[in-house]
Structure formats: structure tokens, C-alpha cells
Amino acid sequence: MSHGSRNQVPNRNIPVTAHPPGPLRMAAIPAAAALLWAHPAEADRAADSRLLASQCAQCHGTNGVSAGGIDSLAGMEYQDLLDKMHDMARPGETGDLMKHQAKGYTTRQMRLIAEYFSQLPKPEDD
Amino acid sequence: MTHPNDPTRRDLLIGATAGAAALSAPARISAATPRHVIVVGGGFGGSTAAKYLRLWGEPSLRVTIIDPKPVHISCVMSNLVLSRTLSLGALRFPHAGLASYGVTFVKDTVIGVDPAAMTVELKSGAMLSCDKLVLAGGISFVKPQGWNQRTAPHAWIAGGQTMQLRNMIEAMPDHGTYIQTIPPSPYRCPPGPYERACTVADILGAKPGARVILLDANDGIQASKATFTRAFNGLYRGKIEYRSGAELVAVDAAAGEVHTSLGVFRGDVLNIIPPHRASVVVRRSGAVPKGSHWAPVDPLSYASTVQGMKNVHIIGDSQGTGQPKSGHMANAQAKVCADAIVRLLAGQRVDGISRVRSVTTNSACYSPITHDKAAWLTAAFAYDETTRQMRLVPASLAESGSWSRESYAEMFDWANNLWTDTFR
Numbered sequence: 001m002s003h004g005s006r007n008q009v010p011n012r013n014i015p016v017t018a019h020p021p022g023p024l025r026m027a028a029i030p031a032a033a034a035l036l037w038a039h040p041a042e043a044d045r046a047a048d049s050r051l052l053a054s055q056c057a058q059c060h061g062t063n064g065v066s067a068g069g070i071d072s073l074a075g076m077e078y079q080d081l082l083d084k085m086h087d088m089a090r091p092g093e094t095g096d097l098m099k100h101q102a103k104g105y106t107t108r109q110m111r112l113i114a115e116y117f118s119q120l121p122k123p124e125d126d
Numbered sequence: 127m128t129h130p131n132d133p134t135r136r137d138l139l140i141g142a143t144a145g146a147a148a149l150s151a152p153a154r155i156s157a158a159t160p161r162h163v164i165v166v167g168g169g170f171g172g173s174t175a176a177k178y179l180r181l182w183g184e185p186s187l188r189v190t191i192i193d194p195k196p197v198h199i200s201c202v203m204s205n206l207v208l209s210r211t212l213s214l215g216a217l218r219f220p221h222a223g224l225a226s227y228g229v230t231f232v233k234d235t236v237i238g239v240d241p242a243a244m245t246v247e248l249k250s251g252a253m254l255s256c257d258k259l260v261l262a263g264g265i266s267f268v269k270p271q272g273w274n275q276r277t278a279p280h281a282w283i284a285g286g287q288t289m290q291l292r293n294m295i296e297a298m299p300d301h302g303t304y305i306q307t308i309p310p311s312p313y314r315c316p317p318g319p320y321e322r323a324c325t326v327a328d329i330l331g332a333k334p335g336a337r338v339i340l341l342d343a344n345d346g347i348q349a350s351k352a353t354f355t356r357a358f359n360g361l362y363r364g365k366i367e368y369r370s371g372a373e374l375v376a377v378d379a380a381a382g383e384v385h386t387s388l389g390v391f392r393g394d395v396l397n398i399i400p401p402h403r404a405s406v407v408v409r410r411s412g413a414v415p416k417g418s419h420w421a422p423v424d425p426l427s428y429a430s431t432v433q434g435m436k437n438v439h440i441i442g443d444s445q446g447t448g449q450p451k452s453g454h455m456a457n458a459q460a461k462v463c464a465d466a467i468v469r470l471l472a473g474q475r476v477d478g479i480s481r482v483r484s485v486t487t488n489s490a491c492y493s494p495i496t497h498d499k500a501a502w503l504t505a506a507f508a509y510d511e512t513t514r515q516m517r518l519v520p521a522s523l524a525e526s527g528s529w530s531r532e533s534y535a536e537m538f539d540w541a542n543n544l545w546t547d548t549f550r
Contacts, residue, residue, distance in 0.1 A: 047465070048484035054178065054461040055486050057547045058454055059540055062181075067546035069539025094524070097490060097504050104488060104506020104522030112484065 045112070052109055053116035064116075065123045075122030082114040160186040161471050164246055164256040166236050166407055168193040168221040170202075171442030171456030172262030174548045178464035180227040183471070189228070190256075191221055192248070194235040198549065201315065202453045202491075203541050204284040205325045208292045209497060217284060219549035239411040241435045258467050260428075260439045261413065261421075262456070263405025265314050268419075270374050270400050277379035278396035282314060294395045295326060301335035305384050305393035307374050308342040309401040312420075314443050314451045316349035317503055319399060321493035324357055326397075327365045328496050337365050339393060341372035341386055343401075349450075350493065350525040353501045357529070361496070374400070402451075404444035413440055420446030425509060425516045426476045426485055427466030428459060439463050449507055449516050450489055457548050458487035485509040487516060492537035495529035500537045502526045 053064065053073075061067055064074035073081065087093065088102035089110075105113070163179055165172045168191045179189045200217040207214050221231040232254075238247035239259065246254045267280065281291040298304065304326055308319040323340045330336040340358075347354050347370075358368045373387040377398055384391045384398070403409070403419035413421040413430045421440040422431045425447050428439040441463050442456030449455055462485055466476045475481075490504045506522035509515075526533060 044478065044480050047469070048480050050182070051461065051465045051481070052484050052486060054465075055458055055488055057461075058457050058488070058544050059490060061543055062177075062547050067543045067550075069536070070543055091521075097502050097524075097526075100522055100524035101488060101490060101504045101506055102522075104508065104519040105486070106483070109484065109486065 045115075049112035049116040053113045056113065056117075064120055072123050073117040074120040076114075076117050078114045078118035081117055082110055085110045085114070160188050161258075162188040162190065162256040163258045163260060163467060164254060165189065165191045165260040165262060166193075166239075166246070167191075167262035167264060167405070167442075168195075168198050168231070169262060169264055169442065169456065170198075170200075170453035170544075170548050171264075171460045172260065173198065173219070173221070173224060174457040174460035175260050175262060175441060175464050176229045177224050177227050177548070178461050179467060180224075180229055182464060183468045187468075187471070188230070190230045190232055190254070191224070192232045192234055192236055192246070192254075193221055194233065194249075196220060196222070196231075196233055199284040199288075200453065200541075200545065201282070201284045201318075202544065203537075204281070204288050205318075205322050206494060207284075207288050208281075208295060208322075209325055209329050209494075210292070211494075211497065214285070214289060219545060223549050236407050237410075239407070239438070241411065241430075241438050244437055257471065258437050258439065260441060260460075260463060260467075261405075261408050261411060261444065262440075262442045262460070263407040263444055265402045265443045265451070266405050266409075267400040268403055270398065271376035272379075273377040273398055273400060274379060275398075278377050278398040280399050281397065282318075282399045291395075291397060295329055298330070298333065298336060298394050300333050302333065302394035303337055303339060303392065304330065304395045304397065305339045305341065305391055306397040307372070307384065307386075307399055308340065308344065308348075309399055310343040310373070311348050312448070312451055313399070313402045316450050316452070317354070317491065317493050320347060320350065320354040320357075321495075322397075323366050323368075324354070324362065324493070324495045327362045330365070337367065338362075339391055340366055340368045341374070341384065341388070341391060342368065342370045343373045344370060346370050350501060350503045352527045353493075353495070353503075353525050353529070356527070357495055374398070402443070404440075404446075408440055408444040411435070411438060413438060414444075418446065420444060422446050424514070425449075425459075425462070426482065427470065428463040429466070439467065447516050449487060450505070452489060452491065453548070454491055454544060455487060455489050457544065458489070462487065482509055482511060485516075488522075490540065492533055492540055494534065494537065498531055498534055499529040500534040501529045502533050502536070 060073045066072040088099045093099040165176045176189045176191050198219045206212040235249040279287045279291045281287040327338045358366050376385040382392050404414050423440050423445045428441045430438045441459045443451040488506045492500045492502050494500045503525045506519045507516040510517040
């Protein structure tokens with residue numbers, strides 16, 4: 001099953017690579033995706049995934065690009081990221097900060113988080 | 127004609143300010159007046175809100191941070207200044223750091239907020255108007271009887287107080303006693319006071335006979351209980367004396383006395399962390415009801431639930447949702463608030479079922495226990511559709527229970543990422 005192929009990501013057409021690098025690029029993508037999307041349900045989904053994913057940024061960096069030491073999430077494969085979150089959230093998995101933090105999220109929330117990061121480009125130095 | 131939303135009046139108000147050039151509206155490219163959000167306070171909450179409003183909002187959205195100081199000094203990691211592991215300079219984050227996102231910084235003090243007119247009055251005499259106001263002022267203290275922060279520093283707002291406490295610790299005599307008080311919950315950074323006691327005890331290890339008396343107004347350790355119980359009873363046995371249920375009554379620094387509900391304690395250095403309440407600007411705005419110390423808000427948007435204040439949002443330590451007060455949490459709340467403001471300015475709802483199920487916040491932090499080992503604590507919060515409050519997801523709450531070199535190294539990566547997501 002090609003779940004990780006991004007074909008299931010409803011808002012995959014966000015033109016993330018069409019913008020110049022830098023903060024304004026990051027500004028342009030999500031705003032356009034969330035608010036100017038033609039189909040309201042898809043706009044909502046994009047905005048919801050952006051909001052959920054932003055809660056990872058305290059440790060993993062703004063838009064999933066780490067400032068160092070902690071993994072970047074931007075550009076990870078959808079299925080890979082979802083599997084990692086699911087694995088950490090298993091009841092028997094303990095002893096590591098993320099294995100507990102991951103238990104705070106529903107499967108739907110994990111899917112939205114994975115959607116968001118899988119659509120972003122991988123950081124250049126990653 | 128003088129309605130505050132009238133463009134002419136708005137521009138007059140804004141044009142009357144000092145630094146008007148920086149604030150004046152850009153050339154109109156559409157008929158609509160550019161929306162303006164004012165963020166009061168450039169700490170973890172305010173800076174994150176301003177940055178994410180510019181990242182997520184319409185490109186024309188104007189965002190202004192107002193703060194009396196040009197630089198925020200991070201409380202996060204500031205206990206490491208006491209041990210000279212970090213300099214205070216390493217914790218300085220200029221508000222101008224967000225200029226690259228298009229955030230305007232105004233160095234001034236807010237002396238009044240009019241939630242009906244949506245205007246903010248500044249000490250300089252300027253009056254600014256906005257569509258949404260975000261108050262992120264942090265904490266203020268309820269002064270204990272006889273307390274003076276110069277003689278018994280709190281060092282709970284990082285800066286000069288941190289340096290003063292460091293100097294006092296270093297000047298402490300052998301066999302001296304360091305007394306630290308812990309305010310009743312809720313207070314800023316639940317594990318922080320216990321972390322500080324460990325840090326100070328580690329520093330005092332070099333002084334023969336020196337010890338820490340930790341006077342907690344609460345019934346027991348408020349965060350990372352297993353970790354700190356283990357540290358106090360093992361590693362720092364005889365070095366830290368922990369007393370719960372010690373309510374602070376008065377301070378007499380000249381006599382070196384701390385008066386509590388458990389009696390009088392004498393020490394050479396008094397580190398008094400007084401009871402907290404919402405910041406001055408939040409209280410003056412009217413967002414804190416009589417008899418309360420915090421501002422009630424709707425956690426879907428952090429909009430005030432006080433009547434007539436729906437366009438005023440309160441994030442971080444001053445808000446009263448019951449979530450832990452910390453820089454990491456203020457950052458988390460700021461993103462929910464910024465998302466809500468962007469949607470509200472676009473005429474959208476913030477309480478649709480899909481969004482409601484996407485509102486989360488989280489806490490993750492590291493505490494130094496010794497000069498080379500740290501512990502961690504984490505928790506996730508989700509919006510509860512029944513209570514309409516944020517709820518701790520029980521399975522997510524965990525502490526390391528011990529301390530390690532690995533966690534000590536991770537602590538610096540965590541702090542650096544948190545600072546970068548917030549201030550850069």
C-alpha cells in the first residue's frame with residue numbers, strides 16, 4: 001500500500017517549492033493554504049493540521065526545521081512519521097520523553113501532523 | 127464618524143504616535159483597512175504569538191509588540207546562570223529578532239487598555255488602535271509583609287535579580303544557610319523551585335557545612351515528585367532540608383528571618399519567591415475578575431471571557447485555564463491564540479468540531495539536578511468538549527524519575543529549539 005506516496009494527502013498541491021527561502025516563504029504557504037483554499041473542508045483540514053503540527057515546533061523547530069540536536073520533522077515520509085508516532089504511543093513504551101508525549105494524541109491528530117510535515121521540503125542540511 | 131474602526135480615525139491615532147514612521151500603514155492595495163494586532167509583552171507567549179500571526183495571517187496583517195525593554199531575558203535555563211554555566215547574555219533575546227517576519231517592535235509601557243474602543247495607551251503619550259489585542263505580560267507578585275526584592279531576591283523574572291542572587295550565593299559563608307520559599311500553586315514553572323534548590327545545593331557543595339532550607343507553601347512537591355524526592359532524600363541528603371506546608375507570612379532580611387506558618391527560619395541568603403498573580407497590564411485591563419488572581423479565557427482562542435472583552439486575548443502565565451505556567455506552555459498557547467485570531471479576522475469560527483479536536487498544547491522541559499546531569503518532565507493537553515477546558519491527557523504525563531548526562535545534553539538542544547521557535 002502506497003500510503004506514504006502523498007497521494008492521500010488532500011492538500012498536496014500547496015506550492016511549497018515555488019517560494020524563495022526564508023521566513024516569508026514559510027509565511028506564504030500556510031496562510032494561502034489555510035485561507036485561500038477553494039474547498040472549505042480542505043482549507044479547514046490544512047489549517048487544523050498546521051495548528052496541530054505547530055505544537056511540535058517548540059522542540060523540533062518552526063515548521064519542523066530543527067535548530068539543532070533534535071530531529072527535523074519537515075519532509076519526513078507520511079507513513080514513516082505516522083508509524084513512529086504510533087510506535088512511541090504504545091502502552092508498553094516508556095522511559096523516553098517522546099514515548100510519553102506521543103500518548104497525548106489521537107490517531108486522527110497524528111495523521112494530520114504527519115500530513116503537514118510530509119508536505120514540507122526537507123531542510124537542506126538534513 | 128468617530129467609531130474606532132473608521133479608517134480615518136485609526137490612521138490619526140496611529141499617526142500621533144512616537145515612531146510613527148515605523149507604524150504608519152503601508153500603501154493601500156485593497157479597499158479594506160489592513161488589520162492590526164497589538165501584542166503586549168515580548169516574552170515566550172507574546173513573541174510566539176507575534177511571529178505566528180505573521181507566519182499564518184494575511185500578508186497585510188500588521189503585528190506590533192509593545193514591551194518596555196528591548197530584550198527579553200529567558201527564565202528558561204536561568205538557574206544555570208547561578209552556577210556560572212551560562213552567562214546572562216546567553217539568555218538575551220532582542221525583540222527586534224522578529225523584524226524579519228514583519229513584526230514591528232515599540233519600546234514603551236502600556237498604561238491603559240480600552241477594550242471597547244480597542245485602544246492602548248502608552249507611557250510616552252501615544253495611543254494605538256487595533257482589531258485584536260494580545261496580553262502576554264507574564265506574572266506579578268503579591269508582596270509579602272516586610273519583603274524587599276533587593277535584599278531578598280526572587281530571581282523568578284530573569285535579569286538583574288538573577289545576577290544579584292548569584293552574587294549572594296557566592297558571598298555566602300561556609301556553614302551558611304540558604305533559604306528559598308516556594309509560593310502556593312499556581313506559580314510560574316512548577317518544577318522550577320525544586321530545580322533551583324538542587325542547583326544551589328550543587329553550588330554550595332564547595333562550601334563546608336552550607337545547606338539549603340526549602341520552604342514550600344504547598345502540601346508537597348508540585349512537579350516531578352519522584353525525581354525531586356529522590357534527589358532530596360539521596361543525593362542532597364543533609365544538604366537540602368525540604369519542608370512542605372510552610373506558608374510565607376513575613377520577611378525580615380536585616381535579621382535574616384523568614385516567618386512562616388511553621389515558625390521562623392534564619393538564613394544568610396534569602397531567596398523569596400512570593401505568591402504570583404496576573405501581570406499588572408492584564409489586571410488593569412479588567413480581564414481579572416474581583417477575587418481572582420488570573421484572567422479567565424476560552425482555551426479555543428484565549429479570548430477573555432469577561433463581558434465586553436472578547437477582542438482581548440490573554441496568553442501565558444496570566445491566563446487562568448489551569449494549564450502549567452511556563453515558557454514552553456506560553457509558546458504552545460500563543461499558537462492556538464494566533465490561529466484563532468487569523469480565523470476570526472477572516473470571519474471564520476474557532477469552535478467547529480474539526481478545529482476543536484485539533485486544539486492541543488504540551489509541556490516538555492528539562493531540569494538540571496547537578497552540574498552535569500538533568501531530569502525531564504512532559505505532559506500533553508487536549509481540549510475537552512464537555513468541560514470546554516484544556517484537559518491533561520493522563521497517559522502523556524511522565525517524569526524521568528532520575529537524572530543523566532544524556533538528559534543534560536538534550537536540555538541545551540531543547541532550550542535552543544524553544545528559543546528559536548519563539549524569538550528568532
